[in-house]
Amino acid sequence: MNDNKQSREIDTERRILEASAKVFMMKGKLGASMQDIADEAGINRTLLHYYFRNKDKLFDTVFEKVFARLIPAMVSIMTSDQPFQERLEQFVEAYSDMLLENPYLPVFVFQEISLNPHRIAETLKEQGFSPKKTFKKFRSELEEAGMDDMDPRHLFASLLGMVIFPYIGRPLFQTIAFQDDAKAYDAFLDERKKQIPQLLKLAFIGASVQKQ
């Protein structure tokens, strides 16, 4: 082993964080024991305490890192200056890909913010994300794009819901609508990347028709 202490430290810390994220997401904060995490990381349990004093501190660190994965796509759809239809497609694509790699993320995050709602404001600040400003910009850009008759907050809630639900509700939905065929469900998830923007596009067309 030709590691110096510093690289050893960094490596161990990274391994702990990766293992923690994985185990916390799969088992939940309370379902995951420090031993589980240590095993996943291939280290001694006490080492977790050495690096992160206690379970809460470890969890907080992990939560922020995991939560951060939700931000980039959100920022991009709210601030990019491309045509709306394209932003929409990019957003759905980016979010879907992220969820495909982190299927347990939404349940994990929503569970935690449900138990601990005050955490959100803090975490968002920590991530350097300014909700008020960003959302205002989104709103005004939408108006400029001539979608002023569709409340951006409803639009955004619908969009997020449509994207996220199939991941959150997978076990349920795969059972009732796909007879538990996992492969078919994967294909379904992929199709949604096109279906969701398409549905919204049709709604825009419908709206413009009704306007006249």
Add this chain to the structure above:
Amino acid sequence: MNDNKQSREIDTERRILEASAKVFMMKGKLGASMQDIADEAGINRTLLHYYFRNKDKLFDTVFEKVFARLIPAMVSIMTSDQPFQERLEQFVEAYSDMLLENPYLPVFVFQEISLNPHRIAETLKEQGFSPKKTFKKFRSELEEAGMDDMDPRHLFASLLGMVIFPYIGRPLFQTIAFQDDAKAYDAFLDERKKQIPQLLKLAFIGASVQKQ
């Protein structure tokens, strides 16, 4: 006290189940201790064991009862023979009202089925809900109604997502889009009862336009 033992029993059991549902939903299966539940029900902790042997058995009973609240609206939109637009409105209305009264339900259910995906098939059977049949009926009815170009599974996933997301993601979304104004968010939730069917209606219009 003029209760006989039988009515006492029923009352106690009902109180336990109500308290359990509340505490489990708010704190999660692992976050809720038997003591928490006993306190909420105003009884001795050992009594819980007397009525439901152990925590797992109690939880299973509660989960089935809570999960059952998801079924009726789902069945009605899939089997009713009213015009589709009306079914849609009724579904959104029914689901929204149920969620308003059970705001913690979706996170609770999704967390549990995420940890325990095999439970779903069993629970659905327990509830006398036959996914395959019901969904097939939904599909064919949709086709008859002339919406054959919109995959019913995508439609249903979108619908559920749009309805449920604002409840699951409330702490997050209320913060970023409503500056934490709870009253405004309640109004928003109410608006969605109309917004969601409206969006889908517009999409149908858009689809019919594009068809030509």
Add this chain to the structure above:
DNA sequence: ATATTGTTTAACAAATAAGTCAAACTAAAA
């Protein structure tokens, strides 16, 4: 009245997991 069944409680035992501590180990610095 008392015996029996069912209900409720307090006290105890066992298991699990978090967190602490001191000792062992490693690698670079003096």
Add this chain to the structure above:
DNA sequence: TTTTAGTTTGACTTATTTGTTAAACAATAT
């Protein structure tokens, strides 16, 4: 080489929580 700082580990303590047991209590039936 030895010292020093940093890293890793095993053993221990403590706290929490589940589940059990036996006894007390209540209400009805004999």
